[in-house]
Amino acid sequence: MVSAADRVKKPGMSSVWLDAKKPRSAGGGTGTGTGRKADPAVAGLDREKITAATVALLDAEGLAKFSMRRLATELKVTAMSLYWYVATKDDLLELAVDRVMGELDLPDPAAATDWRDQLRQLAQTYREVLVRHPWASILVGRFLGIGPRMMEFSSATLGLMRKTGMPLDRQGGTVASVFQFVYGFATIEGEFHQRAAASGITPDELYAEAMGAISGAVEGTELFRDSTAVMEARGGSTVAEMYDRDFRIALDVLIAGIEATSAASSAE
Amino acid sequence: MVSAADRVKKPGMSSVWLDAKKPRSAGGGTGTGTGRKADPAVAGLDREKITAATVALLDAEGLAKFSMRRLATELKVTAMSLYWYVATKDDLLELAVDRVMGELDLPDPAAATDWRDQLRQLAQTYREVLVRHPWASILVGRFLGIGPRMMEFSSATLGLMRKTGMPLDRQGGTVASVFQFVYGFATIEGEFHQRAAASGITPDELYAEAMGAISGAVEGTELFRDSTAVMEARGGSTVAEMYDRDFRIALDVLIAGIEATSAASSAE
DNA sequence: ACCTGAACACCGTTCAAGT
DNA sequence: ACCTGAACACCGTTCAAGT
Numbered sequence: 317m318v319s320a321a322d323r324v325k326k327p328g329m330s331s332v333w334l335d336a337k338k339p340r341s342a343g344g345g346t347g348t349g350t351g352r353k354a355d356p357a358v359a360g361l362d363r364e365k366i367t368a369a370t371v372a373l374l375d376a377e378g379l380a381k382f383s384m385r386r387l388a389t390e391l392k393v394t395a396m397s398l399y400w401y402v403a404t405k406d407d408l409l410e411l412a413v414d415r416v417m418g419e420l421d422l423p424d425p426a427a428a429t430d431w432r433d434q435l436r437q438l439a440q441t442y443r444e445v446l447v448r449h450p451w452a453s454i455l456v457g458r459f460l461g462i463g464p465r466m467m468e469f470s471s472a473t474l475g476l477m478r479k480t481g482m483p484l485d486r487q488g489g490t491v492a493s494v495f496q497f498v499y500g501f502a503t504i505e506g507e508f509h510q511r512a513a514a515s516g517i518t519p520d521e522l523y524a525e526a527m528g529a530i531s532g533a534v535e536g537t538e539l540f541r542d543s544t545a546v547m548e549a550r551g552g553s554t555v556a557e558m559y560d561r562d563f564r565i566a567l568d569v570l571i572a573g574i575e576a577t578s579a580a581s582s583a584e
Numbered sequence: 585m586v587s588a589a590d591r592v593k594k595p596g597m598s599s600v601w602l603d604a605k606k607p608r609s610a611g612g613g614t615g616t617g618t619g620r621k622a623d624p625a626v627a628g629l630d631r632e633k634i635t636a637a638t639v640a641l642l643d644a645e646g647l648a649k650f651s652m653r654r655l656a657t658e659l660k661v662t663a664m665s666l667y668w669y670v671a672t673k674d675d676l677l678e679l680a681v682d683r684v685m686g687e688l689d690l691p692d693p694a695a696a697t698d699w700r701d702q703l704r705q706l707a708q709t710y711r712e713v714l715v716r717h718p719w720a721s722i723l724v725g726r727f728l729g730i731g732p733r734m735m736e737f738s739s740a741t742l743g744l745m746r747k748t749g750m751p752l753d754r755q756g757g758t759v760a761s762v763f764q765f766v767y768g769f770a771t772i773e774g775e776f777h778q779r780a781a782a783s784g785i786t787p788d789e790l791y792a793e794a795m796g797a798i799s800g801a802v803e804g805t806e807l808f809r810d811s812t813a814v815m816e817a818r819g820g821s822t823v824a825e826m827y828d829r830d831f832r833i834a835l836d837v838l839i840a841g842i843e844a845t846s847a848a849s850s851a852e
Numbered sequence: 853a854c855c856t857g858a859a860c861a862c863c864g865t866t867c868a869a870g871t
Numbered sequence: 872a873c874c875t876g877a878a879c880a881c882c883g884t885t886c887a888a889g890t
Contacts, residue, residue, distance in 0.1 A: 334797050361854085383882065395883085397855050405883065454722055457775045462798050471807040474814060484817035488826075489833025491814075493765055496834070500768030501760055507725045529602050530730050539739040546742060546759075549752035558756075565757025566764070572848075573841025580840075629873085651863065663864085665874050673864065 332407040333414075333462050361393065363401050363411070370412045371449070378510060379451035384408075406459075413455045414463025419445050422472045431479035432571050438472060439494060439567055443502040450506030456499065481578040490577075494570055501566070505559050519555040600675040601682075601730050629659065631669050631679070638680045639717070646778060647719035652676075674727075681723045682731025687713050690740045699747035700839050706740060707762060707835055711770040718774030724767065749846040758845075762838055769834070773827050787823040 388395040656663040
């Protein structure tokens with residue numbers, strides 16, 4: 317009977333960052349601090365500790381294997397005690413994403429560095445975070461990223477745009493061209509690393525295996541000729557070098573595009 | 585005792601496309617055809633039917649809710665009978681991804697269309713497929729995409745590159761700049777649609793809700809001023825228009841970048 | 853205030869059996 | 872050749888209960 321009313325109430329915008337009622341946490345202490353309570357020195361859970369443990373577990377075993385029960389045993393409690401600190405598993409994952417975004421090496425907004433260098437730095441640091449924590453890619457897409465660290469990153473991208481000379485009405489699209497590219501690139505790169513790690517082999521070994529398997533299927537075709545030519549011209553003896561090179565060249569293209577577009581618009 | 589040997593054997597490259605032993609399917613009949621057998625006309629499972637049902641279910645309910653058991657009830661069999669046709673759930677998902685890539689509207693490689701138009705078409709059709717089937721984005725990252733339809737797409741991107749005049753050693757990076765951008769962009773766009781649909785509201789309603797929630801948190805800050813300015817300049821009265829506009833502008837930047845780079849390299 | 857046990861309604865996959 | 876039932880080792884989350 318209440319189902320219609322329920323449907324209207326359903327928020328759609330649920331996010332940890334929008335639920336003001338933060339649960340009991342220890343406040344802004346630096347690091348571990350001294351255990352106030354006597355006995356449960358080992359336990360003494362709070363949101364901060366749980367989030368840190370979540371990131372560690374996700375890094376170690378990936379998103380697929382992560383579970384509330386698994387995390388709980390890591391923290392030496394039952395799964396249910398976690399629900400006193402976070403409402404759902406998704407909330408916890410959202411906290412984890414924003415936590416790793418704290419690792420971003422954002423450029424000083426006051427510094428007078430050339431925007432090209434700033435763009436490269438921002439792109440590179442975002443790429444590094446996503447590759448270091450491959451599980452974060454999927455979650456960045458899922459949660460619309462409105463945590464405080466993600467907000468600082470957005471702020472930095474907008475600050476960068478202002479320096480490019482790009483007309484205001486194109487800044488939204490230009491931000492997208494750069495950072496959705498980095499997101500896409502780093503997601504695929506991170507998944508590849510994860511896949512290799514899961515099989516206990518190096519990325520180079522996985523690459524060799526994949527190439528051998530694929531070329532067996534397309535040998536003699538036009539695709540085979542073309543892709544072999546591109547890959548040989550690309551150079552680089554390791555997968556890591558190939559990724560680095562492609563990434564750098566892609567940023568060159570983007571920067572050249574921004575230069576050309578902003579020059580054209582200031583000329584008219 | 586065999587654990588060391590096992591580790592060495594573990595392939596890392598598992599993929600449906602690499603297991604030659606295809607299971608019993610009906611052959612290349614067109615559409616439904618006439619039921620050869622008498623009674624199990626309704627059942628009569630095969631890989632093709634299972635994959636089609638998988639895509640339908642993923643479109644309807646998303647990756648999170650998809651399960652072998654759920655799919656089985658849809659097909660009026662038990663979950664276990666599916667395992668006669670596919671080895672694992674992941675194999676089935678890999679088949680589903682390649683199936684939707686068959687929806688890509690690839691340009692005729694023989695046609696003499698300007699590469700700029702071809703690039704726009706290829707980017708747009710890839711974007712549309714990923715937005716229409718948002719679950720595919722995550723899986724494209726997971727499975728390295730070596731199915732036949734994905735291969736045709738790769739072939740088309742390489743054919744496009746040859747027409748740009750881009751030097752061969754930069755084609756890999758340039759392909760990445762375009763198609764990893766599209767992948768990133770469409771992934772985020774698709775997730776947004778999915779999120780709105782899951783809450784039973786329109787993307788525009790979700791957008792308004794999100795903006796209201798966020799601005800409450802950052803009002804008065806520099807980020808608020810900057811992002812408001814960019815959003816207003818961006819124009820477009822609906823979320824769909826905003827996405828279209830940003831996408832088009834981003835492609836403009838990329839095309840300008842490719843033009844500038846290939847012109848510079850042919851001049852030296 | 854914090855944590856637990858038992859329970860509900862699920863998972864993917866294996867394996868021995870059925871027809 | 873194709874499909875099933877029962878079982879194993881899991882899930883996220885709720886709820887009443889403990890301290």
